[in-house]
Amino acid sequence: MQSRSPSTNHPHPTSAEDIALGHWIAVSAYENLIRGIKSTIPPSHHTPFTDSIAQFVTQLAHLNVGRQTRLPTGIRTTVDLGNISPGYVPCALFLEATLPLLLHCGTDSELVVRGCTHPVSSRSVTYFAEVILPLVRRLGRRVDFFIHSFSFGDNPSGEVLLAVRKADSPIEPFFERERSPLVELKVLFGTNGFVPQVVDTAIHEVKNRLESAGLFWPEIETSLCHAQTHGGIVFAKAEYGNVAVGFERTVTNPDAFVEAAHQTANDLILYDQGDGCVGPQLSPFLLSLAAVATLCEAASGYSEKGHNTVPPRFRWTTAQLDPSTIYLMEQLTHLNNGVPIHIFGNVGTSALIDVNPPETNHGVDDVKPSDV
Incomplete structure (x- = not known):
């Protein structure tokens, strides 16, 4: 999990067009995204997320009307999701909804997003960094991503930086129908405020569960995630040569960390034994x-x-x-x-x-x- 110290030189809007687009991203898209986040429906079923993506595409079509010879202007701004909607603020879902548009801008973009980096019941910025961004780079786009500060649960004190270089050429096609053999398997354990014994037990649980399914020798990586609240994430990533997949669990209670590790391993095993690719x-x-x-x-x-x-x-x-x-x-x-x-x-x-x-x-x- 890549991180660096918080920057004091945050990017800011540089033109009226940047301000308008940044405002639309921060308000219109996120207001649609935030609905239903606290519901018990699994995050993958949230229609507000898909609503926001469809609105991004519609907005892009509108931006291109009347100026067919250039791409939309990139944005350089800071979005504080905690100020837009109090409570549960998932940075990763917001970034996923924003990134397709930023990848098709004619100038560089730099977006600082403040909010929850590692929610309990939704995807984290670790998934965004480990699965989505490598795919984007493979398709010919240049992106950088840094975690300035972590946050667990519904605490909106996290901060990340996404830098997207301008689009100089069309994005590459994507064809993946069959999964290649497994190349690399790693499991990340990131915690704040958990005693080492809890982490060691979780590592032992993951290794045993994966080995029982024939998945041997996972690379184990542990890190301390400096945050205002206690919490921990287990993130399992499998590289299959042509695709990467990731499964994760985040908890704020150390007593639930070992079970989170067990469930994460189960998710990966279920995928590995299936026949889908992505x-x-x-x-x-x-x-x-x-x-x-x-x-x-x-x-x-x-x-x-x-x-x-x-x-x-x-x-x-x-x-x-x-x-x-x-x-x-x-x-x-x-x-x-x-x-x-x-x-x-x-x-x-x-x-x-x-x-x-x-x-x-x-x-x-x-x-x-x-x-x-």
Whole structure:
């Protein structure tokens, strides 16, 4: 978990356009995202998250109207999620909803986000840094991410910095239908205020559980996460050569840390024994990223630089199709410009998702021979 000391030189809006876009991100998107966060519905089923993504795509389409030769301007601002909505403030979900837009800006962006970095019942910024950002870099984008300070539970005292370099070329296509063999397995244990014996017991629990399923020799990494409140995270990451998946549990009670480690190991084992490629938590982000690319890149002026402006094709299998993915697909396909998306599968089972298939891609089939 990468971190550095808090910076006193926070970026700030530099133009009226930056201020308008930053305000829209901070208020409009997050107000939709925050609804239902405290409910007992699993975070992957939250339609407010998918609502916010669809609104980002719509906003991007509006930004491109009347100026078809350049991308939207990047933003340099600070967003304090604790001031927008009191209580539970998940930085990671906000970053996931924001990133697809920032990846298609014509100038650099630098976004400081303050809020909860490691909530108990939602994805953390560790997942964002360990799974989403490596994928983004693989698709040809340059991003940097730093955790200035941690926070556990519903405490909004955490702070992170996301820096996104301007988009110089179209984003790369994404094809992942079959999972490659396991290359690396590591488990991160980050705590604040937990005694070493609790961490040692949790490590022992994870090793035993993984080895019982034939997953041997995980790399173990422990770290002290300086925060205002006590808490701990167990994050298991598996690298399969072509994809990375991550599973996690965050707790604020040390008595629950060993059980959190056990459940995290179980999640990873269940995925490893399945036949899907992309982890279920990643599909909504991939859908939103593909949709933004579809609406933006064909009208971005990349052709002036000699690039093909046909929207990239995204095609992948997911280990589990959840309702939020179906809902997001429906929202994106009903936009004015429309995003061609095909999903083959049933909720709760593995599925194939295809964005911009050949028949809708202006006759251009950019699928790799090995993907047929």
